[in-house]
Amino acid sequence: MKKYLLVDGNSLLFRAFYSSFGRVTLTTTSGQPTNAVYSFINMLFNINTNNNYDCIVVAFDKGKKTFRHDKLPTYKDGRQKTPSELVTQFPIVREFLSNANIKWYEIDNYEADDIIGTLAKKLENEDDVIVHILTSDQDMYQLITKKVFVLAPQVGTSDILIYDESKLQEKWGIKPYQVSDYKGLRGDQSDNIKGVVGIGEKTAKELLNEYDNIENIYQNIESIKGAKKEKLINGKEDAYLSKEIATIFSDVDLDFNLECTNIDYNSLKTFFQKYEMQSLVKKYCQNTPNIIKETNLDYKVLNKWEEKYSCDENSIYIELLNDNYHMPDIIGISISNIKGNFYLNLNSSEVDIFNWNKPQLDESFQEFILSKKFCSYDIKKTITSLKNIGYKINSSNFTYDMMLATYVLNSSIKSTFDSHLLFLKPDSELKTFDEVFGKGAKKTKDVNPKDKEVYLVEKSIFINELKNVVIEKLIASEQFELYEFMELPFSKVLIDMENEGILIDTEVLKRQTEDIILLINSLEKDLKNIFKKDITDDFNIGSPKQLKELLYVKLGLPDLNKGSTDKETLEKLVQFNPSIEKILLIRKYQKLYSTYLKGFEKYIYSDKKIHTIFNQTLTSTGRLSSIYPNIQNISIRDEMQREFRKIFICDEDYIFLSFDYSQIELRVLADVANVKNLIDSFKSGKDVHEEAAKKIFKIPDNEKVSSEMRRIAKTFNFGILYGLSDFGLSKDLNITMKEAKEYIKSYYESFPEILDFKKDVINFANSEGYVKTMANRRRYIYELQSSNFMIKQFGERAAVNAVIQGTAADILKVAMIEIWEILLKNFTEAKMVAQIHDEIIFKVKSNEVDKLIPEIEYIMSAAYNKILDKYNHCRSSRVSLDVNYSIGKNWLDLK
Structure with a gap:
């Protein structure tokens, strides 16, 4: 018996991309992202290893428009734009398949579903054949027969549900041939298929179980009573059109010469090396990939x-x-x-x-x-x-x-x-x-x-x-x-x-943990009282599957994002049901519990301290991060996370002494770009955001700016370092794109040196391939070599950001090295215990505080000029560094 695997290429590549999303290291040295391709290959080869298919075929969508758009112009409207980092990987996947000797199809005017439907139909007519369809697209369920099965990945491809007729009946309560009727009645928001307004999942199943298909429903419309009948009559045209759009076309004209797939690993070795996937060379292109080779190594x-x-x-x-x-x-x-x-x-x-x-x-x-x-x-x-x-x-x-x-x-x-x-x-x-x-x-x-x-x-x-x-x-x-x-x-x-x-107050940690558990339990009890008809005692809010069923099936809330239950989607659903706010709160408190309260317990050693690991080589800008545990992402804006800072305490007879740079990145920008108006604001000690607001909104010096104007100016002053765009600004400030463009224009008119600086940095990066900080720290900007506009834009933002943020990181390091040396020499009781972004935290004996403060202030204030001197810039900084300090027995007291 021959076994065929038909792969929905678009579906698998999207799954591969999002399963590896954020693994930014999976790029070539030329800046080409390869994370989706890498995961696609592993997923495909893993499932083939487990099933030993005789033939593998991959189908892709070709273009955005198909014959369905002729009948329904709004088909699939509203779908999120494919990320640019993924768009550039589609041709690479096709290149991989060709090198691997795996057959693949894409045909104008048709979707991958139609190609797979056509192949499945033809293969089903052959003797001794089993066909597996690998896809996350539920439309494919209509292709299920005695010989055709749908493989639905749950996590990667390691956990797969196999759908046959009985499994589909168990899941949806319908037969495969009824899938398009089902979509015709209830619609499919992800594809922008309307269906019949007012007919949901439950009613659609009931109608199909009684009447079998849409045609029979309307032939027997007089036997249907009440509001249901009225909805069906009003939605008749939509029902037939929706069914037609949801029906997979299984008669595409294509070559049907499917031979056994013999994967060409020699060709793949060249492909893997081209895209710098050395681990795949080792995994798939060697005769004994998991055995250490014999060696004559002398030791x-x-x-x-x-x-x-x-x-x-x-x-x-x-x-x-x-x-x-x-x-x-x-x-x-x-x-x-x-x-x-x-x-x-x-x-x-x-x-x-x-x-x-x-x-x-x-x-x-x-x-x-x-x-x-x-x-x-x-x-x-x-x-x-x-x-x-x-x-x-x-x-x-x-x-x-x-x-x-x-x-x-x-x-x-x-x-x-x-x-x-x-x-x-x-x-x-x-x-x-x-x-x-x-x-x-x-x-x-x-x-x-x-x-x-x-x-x-x-x-x-x-x-x-x-x-x-x-x-x-x-x-x-x-x-x-x-x-x-x-x-x-x-x-x-x-x-x-x-x-x-850092010493931890375990009693405070225990008390906060108990309080948050009580709060979560109280909110969960409230939810069960509110939704008592729709949820059972074993309802788990942490289960996306159960939450999805509650929101979109039982409560009938609009499915705004293909069944998503993420934070952004839930925040939008609050307007339809205010009680969703409690779900958001539970999630927030559960994260506080799992990440910080309970999460920190395993990192407290017998000395009652945590000993984090500071990652010195993780970021491309030189900034630190920390793990085991992460102490750098505890929000000071969120009240409950602020309270969590109480657990960090000092040994007896010690206090915490915290020093931080005020607006260090803005000051670095003012200096390196020689921004006259910013420099003047810093030198005169004025509120830099108010001064920026006056420039942007052309407010006379003797008049005050509104708090809203200052907020907008602050957004600019910090956002400009991270490539603020008119789209991003309009979203952040809830204004029109036209207003955002005008604000940006006004900002650059007020600070023209910033625009010149950005242009110079990007030109240098394009010419040399990298940018550098004032201490010669390089960041290579491979993204600028990409032909993809979005990736190239990201590269431009990263280039500007690296110069400023990287220089600020270097300033912190220079200051900390000198302070450390001073502490070892003159302050044997004082210890540096943490660095959090622009802040350095010490534990100090109370009797050493007054002596230590001016020492640290001087070192931190002078650090930038030491860089300018050390790396031969032949000048002093145009702005001074502003250093603030605070004192407390715990971290909460420091802010």
Whole structure:
């Protein structure tokens, strides 16, 4: 028996795109997004592996107009525009299919549904055939027969529901041939098919169960009573038209020569390399993709370090089973130097590092670590992991970090060893972590010892071999000083911050957790009372499926976005039913509970502190982020999240001291673009937003501006850094596009230097391929090379933003490095504990506060001029940096 797979190409590619949405690292070095293509390939190959199809065929829509638009011009009107990042990937998917020797169709005037319907009809007439249709489009249910089945993906393609006649009857209560009648009666908002006004899902099923189809319904219209009859009579024309539009055309003229699919992996290797999908080369284009190749690599396995192998210069690599190096589960350590390559077993396990019996230390290794120099990949991870299993570390002995150096070279590359190695050495065949140790629930360090040893030793070898290559590249790109004098010492600042941690008031956390649970329970009880006829006791508001049924089936609310229950959709539904506001509140409180209250509990160690990890190499602009837990996204605007800040407290006899830069990015913009009116406002100490409002609205100096005018000006002052458009402004301020255009025109007339600056930055980026901060931090703008207008526009916004935001990030780093050095030298009791955007937080002994405040203020105020001096700009800043401070026993007191 032959098995055929007919794939709805548009449906699968959309699913692939949104399943990987936000994985911005999946782009080529030329800026071409490939996330959807990557996921499409994996989904298609996974389902083929599980079913071993004889033939695969993919069908695509071609163009926006089909024969259905001739009958219903508004067909599919109102659908959201396809994201530009996805549009550019459609031709790449077709290129993949051609290279893979997989047949694909697209035909003018028809949809993919019609092509698949035609193929399914023809295949059904053959003997010993089973046809599977892979799609998320429910219209395809009408094609189900004894030989034809619809595969509906639930999560990716790992969870698939197989629809046959009985499954459809269970789901919709109708037969496959009734699907178009069903759509004809109830309509389909996602396709803008009207149906019969007033006839919903329940009534449509009842009518079809009694009369079988629309034609029979109208032949027996006199037997139908009441309002239902009236609705049917009034909607007769719409019913027939809607059914016709929803019916799949199964007689498309196409070539029907479907041969067995023999996937050409040799051609695919070229395709994968072209689009920089190295992991797919390894996964699909090697004979033994999951087995470490035999190697003649020369190395020694040591259970204890031997002094005779020590050298003055060494490269060291530590591999952990988990990402959180504050809970280190060390797999092994590799060391390479001129005396050889070594794999070192150390005793460690995943435990609470702040309250456990350390393993017996290797005294030879301890002496080695304290007395020699080391190169590594991710110094923070390396030093912290060793500290956490009991070793004393002198961080000044770690003189080179491959991760930081490669990040400085190109911040757009994902900061993993695999990605950085591929960037530096494209012909490398080093296996990935997942290939050696598994992923997810299958991840384990109990693998073949040889595989593990080779994997680690090769990494320490690469660190050593590529060091000079990286440094030469940094010098050639004038970025060595940025790496050597900013990023490398800053990593050691972060090590101390992370190790110090922040004390948590567990009693306040417990009380807030209990309060939020009571609040959620109360709201859920209110909802059940309001909707008691429509929901059962086991109703779960967190279930999109149950919520969708409540909103659109039981309550009959308008389906505004294809069954979506996201926040934006629910906010629009409040006007139809005010009680939806309670659902929004429950979601908000549940997020507060899961992300912050309950979410933080697992990160509180036995010292009652959290020890977050500050990501130094995640953003392309140089800004920090944090994980395990994330302490940088706690809103100060939301009252309940503000209250959550009470849990962060100081040790006894200490207080928090917070310093932040006021409007730092605006001040940087004023300086680098030499914006006269902004500079004058800052120098005179005036309200910069009020002054901008006066310029935009042409208000005389002796008159006051309204709060609304100031709000608009503030939107401009900050939005201009992020590529404010007339469309975005009209949406933000709820004004017309015409008004938005006029405001923007007036703004640039008032601050003409900003427009000139933006043009200069974009011209430079187009010419050189990158932009740079005042400290020579580069961001490569690959998007400018795209032929897609939307992607190119994003690139222009990113270019301008990178110069300003990146320079502001550099200022913070320069200030923090100098403050850290001062604290170590003169304030042994004071500790830097966190950086949150433009704010630095310290814990300080009360008797040191008065002495410390002027020191920190001076350092932070002078940081920008130090950059201008260090990187040879031969001038001082045109504006001063405004530094504010606050004091408190908890973080809430700091704002």
